[in-house]
Each structure stands twice: as structure tokens, then as C-alpha cells.
Amino acid sequence: MKTFKLATALVASVALPAAAFATDLEVTHWWTSGGEAAAVAELANAFNAAGDNWVDGAIAGGGSTARPIMISRITGGDPMGATQFNHGQQALELVEAGLMLDLTDVAEAEGWKDKVFPPSLLDACTVDGRIYCAPVNIHSPEWLWLSNQAYADAGLPVPANWTEFVASGPQLEAAGKIPLALGNQAWQSNLAFNAITVAVAGLDVWKQVNVDKNMDVAAGPEMAAVFTAVGDARKLAANSTVQDWNQATNLVLNGQAGGQIMGDWAQGEFQVAGKVAGTDYTCLPGLGLNAYLSTGGDAFYFPKNRSADVEAAQKRLAALLVSPEVQVAFNLKKGSLPIRGDIDLEAANDCMKKGLEVLASGNLVPSGDMSWSPDVVKQNEDLMVEFFKSGMAPETAHQQWVSNLESGL
Template identity: 65%
Template sequence: MRYQVMTAALAVTTALQFAGPAAATDLEVTHWWTSGGEAAAVAEFAKAFDATGNHWVDGAIAGSGGTARPIMISRITGGDPMGATQFNHGRQAEELVQAGLMRDLTDLATRDKWTEIVQPKSLLDGCTLDGKIYCVPVNIHSWQWLWLSNAAFEKAGVPVPKNWNEYVAAAPALEKAGIIPLAVGGQPWQSSGAFDVLLTAVGGTDTFLKVYRDKDAEFAAGPEVAKVFKAADDARKMAKNTNVQDWNQATNLVIAGKAGGQIMGDWAQG
């Protein structure tokens, strides 16, 4: 099953202007792309940057964005900024921009015609504040996926589910076969992300928008959202024996057939 409704893009926000080959620069770039596939992707960025005659100094921070962002922000506000850093697309760096701590990239974006390159063009909106561009989108992901292990369900003797209710109904058989029904790592962002996916998958797009966009408290207290909390409670029970921390460790449980499934973004495919 896959739930594709909302997308999130990652962006690199630069704190320094890149120097040209005539004045080669060691540029530290901080990020939290540390899993195998992510590290390989970062290596391609580094390779392309090094080809300009400059030198990419990798500043990988193990863990998640929740771990890395406070470190990044502390360095920037403390007067020890890196050359460039990863943030999630949107307003995570807005206060830094307002404080004058992020470099204005508008001239560079205009010169290199970013509006013709970045697709969809709306991705640049999250990098734009008061008409000026402060970051460059480098990839785009969707959270709304439920990855399932065919081998796990075959071992449990139950069909691969086609919807959430069938998945919940299959959980006892998975547990009886010694399989974790749902793999969820111990980092809080994994649980909150899974909840948002269930909010859309179980409640529907309108429910998601009424809660997050409209901030409709009366609707949030109603039966549609109650169904989502019931699904989240089922997910919590199904994931209780996961006992891993990182998202890629949970993904490996699914790959190995030790877990029935995982709610995780499309980055889980490597």
C-alpha cells in the first residue's frame, strides 16, 4: 500500500557564498544524511562540488533532523557557522533569515535561472521570504508509504493486507509467527510522521487539512479524528516490540522479514 498525498522537500541553506576555482575554498556542509543510500547521495554532491576546484568538507551529524537542527542552529547563532547546511523545506530557517544570518541567494538564483530548473516551481516558495531566495531545493520526498514484507505475511499464513483494517486484523497472526507487526524506531519523529500518514490515510485529505491548515478544534474533537487516534493506538500496540532506534534499522527488519511493515517515507527504498 502506498499513501501519496503530501510531499516534503529538503533544502540546503547557504551561510556563505561559494568561492570560484581561482580562490579555492574548503566549505563545510552539515547535514543528517547518514544512512547508506543517503551518504552515497551526499558523496555525489561532494564530487560535483570538488570538481569546481573547491573542497567539500563533510559535516554529517548522526541521527535525525531533530538531533541535527539544534546543533546547526546553535553554531549559526553562536558565531561558528558552517558554509552550508541542510534544513527541511519551509520555514525552519525563517528566524535565522530574519536575523540576517542566512545569505541572500537571489542574484545567484536569477543568474542561473532557478525558476526554470526547479520543478515544481512552487518548491522555491518555501525558500523565499520577502521576495528573496535563501535556499535551494535539492530533493523531494513523500512520507505517505506503508512498506510491507511479503515474506513475513507468507510465514504468518495470512494474505498481504490491502488496507489498514486488514493490516490490523493480521497483527495477531504475525505476532504468533514471531514477527513484529509494525516496525517503528525509537526516535520521536518516526512516531509523529506515522501519525500524520494515518491522519491522511484513515481520516482523508479533508481531515488532514481541517486539523493542520484550518486549526479546526471542533472538528479535531469529532469522530473522524477519533478514528485516526484509534488507528494510532493500534499502530502503537503493533510496534511495541520493535526495539530499534533508527529508521533504517526498522526498515531492515522489514527487509529481513522480521517485521510485517513500516510506515516511512520513500527514502526507505534507498
């Protein structure tokens, strides 16, 4: 079992030669909230300090807005120097089309195979034995974030799990609170569904459906219970009218909402607001029911460029992103977990330490993006949007979800 070591010092691993002169490198990403911007600044500062120049290409609106723009630029002959994608298949067609820089030499020089944990993160960057991306973090969506203030205002104890959270909903509403904050975007509804799946159905069922592709289990009673729980979430979020995920997080921050199902990136917003884990807010991995986390997250790909200077700078940035000092600085601000197991995270707060404990325990599942094609993911996002916005019966949504999965077999 892999464990996280507390190192006494951080030793830079970047073995590539330094730049003879600064090279501008445009980096596109969709990190624009307060916590995200603070984390990106750590990457930019490190790259600039190493002698190059990070040209920030932030695209507002989240990944669903940014990815088509990024892909259009790459396929249209206007590539950026580096671009964010999530772990999984989002950039696979670009790699197969020969549009992405091969980073295998960097990975071998830096010993990524011995340092990146879990190995599935690097596997997600590998096509035909070659490595095409640099993973930077592990982001898990299976978290329930709770406002200690909202529960204090309502005279209620802070729930210890999803079941207690659902039971507290009517009393929160009576106290003028929104029980569940949920932004009005497709991916947020789908994230809530996936988090509830792992929490309610458990790891074995999740693997049978998403890894073994067992459609009998997908249509079975364990997943029926998940859709019932998602129906509970719909009721709890009925009065949540915000759009963006960080707006929903802000409702929890300000004590206006009892909780939010959101990835650990929400922690960056709590940090920027000066909130203290365990005092101002409570975090429950696996919604407090099953302490499982998925190993999704972010990686940077480097579109091919005709300039030898740009390519050299791309490889320097790739090595830097995985280096221990950058991993610490970035992930402490981002609220995510590091992609290497040999770095010092004594500065981590209580929530990050909970995540590290789950990560070390091995209770992990790959992200949905690693298991299903973008088409299937999009179909299920659309389904969850329809479900949360309508009176669709859980049974009907369950049947349609199974049909969506079957279309991807």
C-alpha cells in the first residue's frame, strides 16, 4: 500500500536544462474563481522564477465552455503552449491525430512512473506506451461540505453523513436556509449524481457498473436506491437558484445554505475566505457514508509547435508541474491532493488530511471520464439537468441512464 511520507525537505526534481532566455508560453485553463486563481498564480510564479514567462489564458465558464475553445484552436492551427484537460479521454482524439507533444522523455528523466500515485493518473496520460500529459492534481467530487454556521443558526448538530443531512433538510428550511446549494450547470448536477452513487451504492457496485460494464447491476436495486437518493437531493436543492459552483459554495460560506456536494476544489474558496476546516465548515469524503474518492483531476497537455524554443519551454513546464515544490504550493491553494506520494504536506488542513488518508487507504475509483466516452458523459449530464429541473420520476431517470450507458458499450 502506498503511503504519504512526510519529507524533511523538498528537493527539486527538475532535471531539464534551464532556459538560455525567457520563452513566452501561453497556458489556457478554466480556473477563474478566487481559490483557483490563487492556485494558478503558484504555477505561473514558479515558471517565471525558473526563467520563462507564463502567459495566462484563463477562459471563464468552466471546462464545458473552455474545452471546445481549446480544441478548436488546436485543430485550427492556432495552438497554445499548454492547456488544461481533465484526466481521462478528453484529449485522446487530439493525441491520436498527432497534435500533442510526446512527453515520454521528460517522464523518464523525472522518474514519473515511480512518483505519480495512483498509477492510473499516468495511465490516463499514456497512449500506445507514450506519455502525453503532466498530471498536476487529484480532484475528487465525492465530498459533502457543510456550514457549521447554518446548523448553529438552526439549532441543529452538524450532520455526520448524507443520511443525517437529508433528515435535517426540513428544519434547515424552517430556519430560512437552503438545505443543499447546487449551481445551475449540467456538470454540477452530474457531479452530485456521481458522488451520491459512490456514497450510497458503494465501491463494489460502482466498479461493476463503470469498470466491468455490467448492465444488470446498473439496472439493479442498488442503483435504484441511488436514484431515490438523487431525488432527495433534488428536493433539498429546490430553492438553490445560483449558476456557478463557487456561487453555491459562497452560500455555504455565508451560512445561507446547509451544505453542498462539490469536489475538493471548493476548499480553495473556503481558504480564500479565511474559513477554518473543522471550525467554520465540515467536510465529509464519500458524503460520510463510504470513504471513497475518485482519482479524477487535471493534467496539462502541450500542443505541438514548430518552434524548438517553445518545445523546450513546454518540456521545462511539464517537468516543473510535477516537481515536489510546485505540487505542494499549488495543491495547498487549490484544495486538491498531490499526484506524488513523497512530499511534505504537514501544512495541510483537516480536510486535505482526510483526503490523504483515503488516498493512502486505497479506497479509490477512477473518474467517470476514464471509464466512459465524452458522448456518454454528455448524455448523462443532460439527463441529470432534466431530472433536477423537472418532476421526472427516479425510476424513469434510472432507465434512461442505463440506456445511455448501453449506447457506449
